[in-house]
Amino acid sequence: MSTNLTQQPIENNADFLAGDVVVFRQEHKPNYLMTVHRVQSDGVLLDGNRKFALSHFLRHARIAELNAKRRLTTVELAVGEVS
DSSP states (O other): OOOOOOOOOOOTTTTOOTTOEEEESSTTSOOSOEEEEEEOSSEEEETTTTEEEEGGGEEEOOHHHHHHTSOOOHHHHHHHHHO
């Protein structure tokens, strides 16, 4: 049985697209929100091509973080999920 779906190449950072809002995974990194400008092979260009980060250091910002306009700590996220 064959499918009619197109085959798209899968890249390491296929989770990110231009315009996505992301934050660093590590809490010792800056906690501000950043916007993906362009996706490259092993990372992304951020904030209008002014910064570069490897994609495995980033994650998508959660809705609570978008509302707070910053990355929330692990404790803040845990409390937010409970309340």
